[in-house]
Amino acid sequence: MKDSSLKELMCDLGRSMFDRGLTHGSTGNISARNEDGDILVTPTGSSFGRLKPEDIVTVTTSGQIIGKKNPTKELFLHKAFYENKESNTGAVFHLHSTYSVAYSMLPDLDEDNVFPALTPYSIMLLGRVKLIPFFVPGDMALGEAIKGVAGKSSAVLLANHGPVVAGKNLETAANAIEELENTAKLALILSGAKPLLLSNTNITDVINKFKIKWD
Numbered sequence: 010m011k012d013s014s015l016k017e018l019m020c021d022l023g024r025s026m027f028d029r030g031l032t033h034g035s036t037g038n039i040s041a042r043n044e045d046g047d048i049l050v051t052p053t054g055s056s057f058g059r060l061k062p063e064d065i066v067t068v069t070t071s072g073q074i075i076g077k078k079n080p081t082k083e084l085f086l087h088k089a090f091y092e093n094k095e096s097n098t099g100a101v102f103h104l105h106s107t108y109s110v111a112y113s114m115l116p117d118l119d120e121d122n123v124f125p126a127l128t129p130y131s132i133m134l135l136g137r138v139k140l141i142p143f144f145v146p147g148d149m150a151l152g153e154a155i156k157g158v159a160g161k162s163s164a165v166l167l168a169n170h171g172p173v174v175a176g177k178n179l180e181t182a183a184n185a186i187e188e189l190e191n192t193a194k195l196a197l198i199l200s201g202a203k204p205l206l207l208s209n210t211n212i213t214d215v216i217n218k219f220k221i222k223w224d
């Protein structure tokens with residue numbers, strides 16, 4: 010896909026998310042890797058509701074910044090996925106979406122697999138979602154913490170902050186982060202209700218049928 014088409018798609022997906030309340034104010038950021046390996050990323054301080062293709066910043070493989078604005082300060086969250094050789098990452102989304110942030114604050118979450126097995130779709134689109142402990146905004150150690158799981162997982166939930174989700178392209182990553190937010194919403198609605206979860210056999214069947222990386 011050409012850079013111009015990638016930029017337009019980033020703006021369209023971002024606006025749709027903003028319009029549905031998946032992100033607010035100037036929170037959240039989107040990136041995509043072009044055919045040359047450069048990263049196209051939303052600028053710092055931008056709102057998903059008002060993204061323009063001409064404002065998207067290009068960060069080349071040598072680190073040169075091309076554009077009228079600076080890239081988001083959270084670019085390092087995205088780079089943690091792109092720089093991991095085990096992950097086939099073409100796009101990354103990061104949101105401060107309400108239900109995911111709320112869920113990340115619950116006590117006794119399983120850091121290795123944060124969501125209960127509610128639907129097959131979260132398993133298919135997200136695999137195991139890892140919980141990353143809280144870091145002060147801008148702390149580069151957060152990037153290292155994500156890098157540590159980026160080869161094993163394409164979706165992480167940052168405690169008291171929000172999800173970061175990678176996909177092979179923009180649409181895949183957008184669908185996956187929306188699935189994550191919906192899974193968090195379901196988990197919160199059902200908390201205390203003892204829902205009937207997928208059994209281990211159900212999970213194994215889904216993983217095998219759809220060839221999901223689960224270890």
Ligand SMILES: [Zn+2]
Pocket residue numbers: 037083103104105170171
């Ligand atoms: Zn953030």
